[in-house]
Amino acid sequence: MIGILDGYVDEPSCLGVPPYVAPYPRYIAGMLERLGIKWRYATADEYRKNPEVFQKADKIIVIAGIAVPGKYLGGKPLSLKELPSIYPEKEKILVGPVTLEIEDEMEGYTAMPFPFEHELYQHLGGRVDDFSRNFVNDFAVLGARVVREHPDFPNVICEVETYKGCYWKKCSFCIERIHKVSMRDPGAVIREIRALYSTGVRHFRLGNQTDFFTYMADFSREYPRPNPDFMKSFHRAVWSECPKIKTLHLDNVNPKTIAEYPEESREIIKTVVCYQTPGNIAAFGMESADERVIEKNNLLANPDEVLFAIEMMNRYGRHVGYSGLPCFLPGINFVFGLKGETKETFQKNYDFLMEILERGLLVRRVNLRQVKVFDFTPMAEIGERNVRRHKRYFRLFKERIRNNFDRKMLERILPKGRLIRDLRIEEKHGKMSFGRQLATYPILVGVVGDFQRNTFIDGRVVAYGKRSITAVPRVDINSASLHQLVHIPGIGKRTASDIAAKKPFNSLTEIEREVGREKAEILVRYLLVPG
Numbered sequence: 001m002i003g004i005l006d007g008y009v010d011e012p013s014c015l016g017v018p019p020y021v022a023p024y025p026r027y028i029a030g031m032l033e034r035l036g037i038k039w040r041y042a043t044a045d046e047y048r049k050n051p052e053v054f055q056k057a058d059k060i061i062v063i064a065g066i067a068v069p070g071k072y073l074g075g076k077p078l079s080l081k082e083l084p085s086i087y088p089e090k091e092k093i094l095v096g097p098v099t100l101e102i103e104d105e106m107e108g109y110t111a112m113p114f115p116f117e118h119e120l121y122q123h124l125g126g127r128v129d130d131f132s133r134n135f136v137n138d139f140a141v142l143g144a145r146v147v148r149e150h151p152d153f154p155n156v157i158c159e160v161e162t163y164k165g166c167y168w169k170k171c172s173f174c175i176e177r178i179h180k181v182s183m184r185d186p187g188a189v190i191r192e193i194r195a196l197y198s199t200g201v202r203h204f205r206l207g208n209q210t211d212f213f214t215y216m217a218d219f220s221r222e223y224p225r226p227n228p229d230f231m232k233s234f235h236r237a238v239w240s241e242c243p244k245i246k247t248l249h250l251d252n253v254n255p256k257t258i259a260e261y262p263e264e265s266r267e268i269i270k271t272v273v274c275y276q277t278p279g280n281i282a283a284f285g286m287e288s289a290d291e292r293v294i295e296k297n298n299l300l301a302n303p304d305e306v307l308f309a310i311e312m313m314n315r316y317g318r319h320v321g322y323s324g325l326p327c328f329l330p331g332i333n334f335v336f337g338l339k340g341e342t343k344e345t346f347q348k349n350y351d352f353l354m355e356i357l358e359r360g361l362l363v364r365r366v367n368l369r370q371v372k373v374f375d376f377t378p379m380a381e382i383g384e385r386n387v388r389r390h391k392r393y394f395r396l397f398k399e400r401i402r403n404n405f406d407r408k409m410l411e412r413i414l415p416k417g418r419l420i421r422d423l424r425i426e427e428k429h430g431k432m433s434f435g436r437q438l439a440t441y442p443i444l445v446g447v448v449g450d451f452q453r454n455t456f457i458d459g460r461v462v463a464y465g466k467r468s469i470t471a472v473p474r475v476d477i478n479s480a481s482l483h484q485l486v487h488i489p490g491i492g493k494r495t496a497s498d499i500a501a502k503k504p505f506n507s508l509t510e511i512e513r514e515v516g517r518e519k520a521e522i523l524v525r526y527l528l529v530p531g
Contacts, residue, residue, distance in 0.1 A: 278321020
C-alpha cells in the first residue's frame with residue numbers, strides 16, 4: 001500500500017490549500033489505480049493529528065510546495081522543516097513545487113522533477129508513451145474518488161487543469177517558465193468534471209493554467225488569439241453533463257489578452273458571466289505599474305492595458321448575482337522586490353489603484369506579495385536584495401492600500417445590508433464565527449454568533465474590516481441572541497434588550513407593537529420574522 005500525503009500546494013496557477021483540492025492527489029491516485037496498487041490518502045492536517053495514519057504503508061508520496069506564500073484559514077501547508085520527520089524509516093517520494101526549492105538530495109526522499117507526472121509514473125513501474133498534458137487525462141478520472149477521503153468533503157473546491165505552461169515564458173520571477181504550453185483535450189476535461197461530479201463534488205475551479213481565456217486559442221500568433229465559440233460550447237457541455245453544479249469559477253486571465261483581442265475577449269467575458277457562477281474573479285498578473293520594472297522583468301501588460309481590461313470586465317461582470325456578489329470581476333496581483341524597483345515604484349502602484357477608485361471601477365481583490373526567488377529564474381541575479389532593501393516601503397505601502405483602497409472597495413462591492421448567501425463556517429472565536437463562500441478567492445466574513453464548522457449561513461453586511469466584513473446571520477428573531485440583535489444597524493442596545501426580554505413573538509404585529517413600525521421593518525430585512 002502507498003500513502004498519498006497531501007501537504008498542499010499554492011502556485012501561480014494552482015490552489016491546493018483547503019477548501020481547494022489540487023489535481024495532483026487525483027493524478028497520483030489514478031496512477032496507482034492503473035497499476036493495481038492500493039493507496040490511502042490523508043491531508044497534512046490529518047497527519048499532524050494522527051501521525052500513525054500511514055503506518056501500514058510501504059512507501060509514501062508527499063505532495064508539497066508553496067510557490068506564492070499567503071495566509072491560510074483552511075489548512076497549514078507542510079513546510080520544508082517538517083519533511084525530515086515524516087516516517088524517516090519509510091521510502092518517500094517528494095512531488096510538487098517544493099522540489100524546486102531543494103538544492104541537494106533530501107535524506108529519505110526521492111524527489112521527482114516538477115512537473116512530476118511522467119517521471120513519477122515511470123518510477124512506479126508504469127510505461128509512458130504520451131509526453132503531453134493529455135497523459136494525465138485517464139488518471140484524473142480514475143483517481144476522482146480520492147476527494148471523498150478529504151476531511152472537508154463534500155465542502156471542497158476541485159481545481160481542474162485545462163492546460164499547462166506559459167506562452168510568454170519571460171517574466172523574471174515566475175516558475176511557469178519551466179512548463180511547455182500543452183493543452184488538455186476539452187472532452188477529457190469534461191469527463192474529469194463529470195467523474196468528480198459523480199462522486200458528489202459540486203464546486204469547481206477551472207485553474208492550473210496561466211490564462212483561461214487562451215484555452216484552445218490560436219497560438220500561431222505572437223499573442224494567442226482567444227476562441228470565443230469554443231468557450232461557449234465548452235461551458236454548455238459542462239452544464240449539460242453536470243446540471244447541479246453550485247460553484248464554477250476560474251483563476252488567471254492575462255489582461256494583455258483582453259487588450260490585444262477586445263472583441264474575442266468581450267464574447268468570452270459574456271460567456272463566463274452567463275455560464276459560470278457569481279462571485280467569480282479573474283486574477284490579473286499585473287505585477288507592477290512602473291514601466292521601468294515592467295521592462296526589466298519582461299512583464300507582459302502595461303498599466304493602460306490593465307486598466308482597459310478592468311473597464312471591459314466591469315462593463316459586463318459588475319452586476320450582482322444570487323450569491324450577493326458581483327458576477328465576474330478582476331483581481332490584481334502585485335509583486336514587489338523585482339528588478340528595477342525603486343521608492344517611486346510604490347507610488348506608481350498606489351496612483352494606479354487610486355485611479356481605479358476615481359473611475360468608479362470595481363476590483364474584487366488586490367494581492368500584494370514579495371517575490372519568492374527560485375535559482376532557475378532571472379531574478380536569481382539579484383535574489384532578495386530589493387525585498388530586504390525596500391522592506392519598510394512595502395510595509396507602508398501595504399498599510400496605505402489596506403486603509404485607503406481595500407476598505408472603500410469592499411463598501412462598494414458589498415454595501416451595508418447586502419445579503420450574502422451560503423457562507424461556510426470554518427472556525428469560531430468567542431461570539432464570532434468565521435466563514436467564506438466556496439468560491440475563488442472568497443471574502444472572509446465574521447458572522448455574529450456561535451456556529452459549528454461546516455454550517456452554512458446567509459447573512460447581511462453590517463461592518464467592515466480592512467479585507468473582511470462582519471455580517472449578522474439571517475436567523476429567526478426568536479432564536480437571535482442579544483449580541484446578534486445589537487449588531488443590526490438602527491436597533492441599538494435598548495431595543496435589542498427589549499426584544500430579547502419579550503421573545504418569543506408570534507406575529508409581525510406583535511413586533512411592531514413592541515419596537516414600532518420603522519424598527520420592525522429593519523428587523524424584517526435582517527432576520528426571519530413570523531408573518
